Amino acid sequence: MKNILILTVMLTMLMSSNAQIADTIIKSAKIYTADASDTFVQALAIKDGLIIYTGTDAGVNVYLGAGTTVKDAGGRLILPGMHDVHMHPLEASSTNGSSCSLSSAETNPENYKAIIQACGSTPNANGWVLGWGHSIYTLLNATRAPRLILDEVYPTTPALFMEETSHSMWINTAGLNVLGITDSTPDPVGGHIVKSKWGTVTDVDGILLDNAGDVAISVALVTNGTLQTNNYEGLVYYGLPLLAKNGITSICEGRTYWKQNYIQTWQQIKANNLLTCRVALAPWIYPDDNDATQIPAIEALYDAGDDMLKIRQIKLYSDGILINATAAMHDDYEAGILTTLGFPFSKGLNYIDASRMTNLITALETKGFDFHIHAIGDRGITESLDAIATARATNGDIGARHRVTHLEVVKTTDYLRFSSLNVTVDMQVTGDFTNPNHWHDNDNFIGVTRSDNLVPVKSIYDAGAKVTLSSDWDVSSASPFVGIQNSLTRAPQNLPNVATAVKAYTINGAYVMRQEDKTGSLEVGKYADLIMVDRDIFTIPNTQIGATKVVFTWLAGNQVYQDAVLGTAENMQNSTKFEVYPTVAHEEVYVYFTGEKATDSSIDIYDFSGKRISKQKADPDSFTNNEIKIDVSGFSEGIYILKFSNGIDQTKSKKFIISK
Numbered sequence: 001m002k003n004i005l006i007l008t009v010m011l012t013m014l015m016s017s018n019a020q021i022a023d024t025i026i027k028s029a030k031i032y033t034a035d036a037s038d039t040f041v042q043a044l045a046i047k048d049g050l051i052i053y054t055g056t057d058a059g060v061n062v063y064l065g066a067g068t069t070v071k072d073a074g075g076r077l078i079l080p081g082m083h084d085v086h087m088h089p090l091e092a093s094s095t096n097g098s099s100c101s102l103s104s105a106e107t108n109p110e111n112y113k114a115i116i117q118a119c120g121s122t123p124n125a126n127g128w129v130l131g132w133g134h135s136i137y138t139l140l141n142a143t144r145a146p147r148l149i150l151d152e153v154y155p156t157t158p159a160l161f162m163e164e165t166s167h168s169m170w171i172n173t174a175g176l177n178v179l180g181i182t183d184s185t186p187d188p189v190g191g192h193i194v195k196s197k198w199g200t201v202t203d204v205d206g207i208l209l210d211n212a213g214d215v216a217i218s219v220a221l222v223t224n225g226t227l228q229t230n231n232y233e234g235l236v237y238y239g240l241p242l243l244a245k246n247g248i249t250s251i252c253e254g255r256t257y258w259k260q261n262y263i264q265t266w267q268q269i270k271a272n273n274l275l276t277c278r279v280a281l282a283p284w285i286y287p288d289d290n291d292a293t294q295i296p297a298i299e300a301l302y303d304a305g306d307d308m309l310k311i312r313q314i315k316l317y318s319d320g321i322l323i324n325a326t327a328a329m330h331d332d333y334e335a336g337i338l339t340t341l342g343f344p345f346s347k348g349l350n351y352i353d354a355s356r357m358t359n360l361i362t363a364l365e366t367k368g369f370d371f372h373i374h375a376i377g378d379r380g381i382t383e384s385l386d387a388i389a390t391a392r393a394t395n396g397d398i399g400a401r402h403r404v405t406h407l408e409v410v411k412t413t414d415y416l417r418f419s420s421l422n423v424t425v426d427m428q429v430t431g432d433f434t435n436p437n438h439w440h441d442n443d444n445f446i447g448v449t450r451s452d453n454l455v456p457v458k459s460i461y462d463a464g465a466k467v468t469l470s471s472d473w474d475v476s477s478a479s480p481f482v483g484i485q486n487s488l489t490r491a492p493q494n495l496p497n498v499a500t501a502v503k504a505y506t507i508n509g510a511y512v513m514r515q516e517d518k519t520g521s522l523e524v525g526k527y528a529d530l531i532m533v534d535r536d537i538f539t540i541p542n543t544q545i546g547a548t549k550v551v552f553t554w555l556a557g558n559q560v561y562q563d564a565v566l567g568t569a570e571n572m573q574n575s576t577k578f579e580v581y582p583t584v585a586h587e588e589v590y591v592y593f594t595g596e597k598a599t600d601s602s603i604d605i606y607d608f609s610g611k612r613i614s615k616q617k618a619d620p621d622s623f624t625n626n627e628i629k630i631d632v633s634g635f636s637e638g639i640y641i642l643k644f645s646n647g648i649d650q651t652k653s654k655k656f657i658i659s660k
């Protein structure tokens, strides 16, 4: 024991005497490392993009050299770079879609005609007019087949409108003709062509559900040079900057349409050195493909890659979504909704059924792929776990890192299976629709009991599962801080504390991306993927976390985002600069405050006995260049205390003197 102690002391001395000189030092910070013991440190040192020290302001000085840049964080919070392990940045950024958006709040679908007409959309490079945003329930209110409504605006041009959830499409007659869909076309796997709900029993009505709609959009967006350029430019000029602004340094693409050249687009961005976050792609299993040819085609896409771009995940849909009644349920949907919808299934549908899923996982996990499985209904989730278990029985535990995503209705008997099968649970709570006040929006579909506890993040976390949080952007906001806030405020199904929620966005995401040894926490030897934020999310009320702004984002020590105001050198050093001047005033004093101000910011002035002399609101508009003038001409001589509250998280006070 004594020898080990001496050895440790000698090693420590040796290390400090050979201390490297850092490129950058960050000090006077509150740094949450997200390490195994939830350690907070004051300072860290970076060299060649890697963290070489974490610890105290005093300790970091050993790494200071002539060429070292020192950033004084002014007490601000530093976090590991955020991981968003399920999002759709290419589709969210592409200009291939349409700016013609419809309101899902509309109740009469005939009213959409004038809006679509006013959009005046021109066909894309494949000859299709595209739009989005309506609700399927608006179309179900129609008094005639919905395709006929679209036909009045586009009698000869194929037109396709994506419903707000993306799980169904509204199509006109010209579009159906291009796709070759007739009265006798059978449903594709995982989809449904709505027929005969209006008019004759053989009529195609113009609503394509789930994979029937996916097949249509893949034709409308079949890749050509123009569309691929649009994807590239959308990501470079819009998508990637937006991620950096949100503090996101690593992402998993939620679905890589490999037949539409998505992989080539990402590879081109990387080749041009324009990637500002680490990316894991997940080739999509096309439900209507034959697996005998699809499996080898996907095997050929495998690329363990490097620290910036990997292709070793697979996205697979087990089922659809609750509000189409296509999420796969163990028990029937409610009778009323089944009558309204008239779909030929009562327990939802499968994009990929249980036996096919088992075959795919069994074949592809041995090639090094981890599965990312969309499952929303309790049956879809059970089947996903069953398929993983069966593959494991065949292949043994080969260290696969599969995960299930969405998980809206989960059978209590499945809670413990995630940890026992080492399946990560990926949940989205950013969108309001998963919050408890919206649970019972689903009563018409699945009844009251099954609508309770949707997205049961607490139950599954408590059962020992590894949990990641993700945005599914642009289904929901890309801000991890909105997700963190919602994960904490959705009792009874909430995460226990801020650190757990941050880990769900950092180190756990890194595990899913097979990079937890390189990033995801701020520890010596890992990349300096980190962010500074404008407030301390560990101390403010949970309800204020969502408004957090990122000050800067670093990837491997390189700045990929800086807030134009918050990130200036002056503001960097003083998280919020607060001044009251002149200190000896006659007619007026000025309050200077650089931090964020809410509309209920206020300035109170007290005399030296503590009696309040004046009170005024100080909303952001009353500041000019962060400065506000206060009239004190009526004050008598003496010492006063000015107290400023920004209405968010800070209250500051300063003394000034009135002299006549």
Ligand SMILES: [Zn+2]
Pocket: 086, 087, 088, 254, 472
């Ligand atoms: Zn998604």
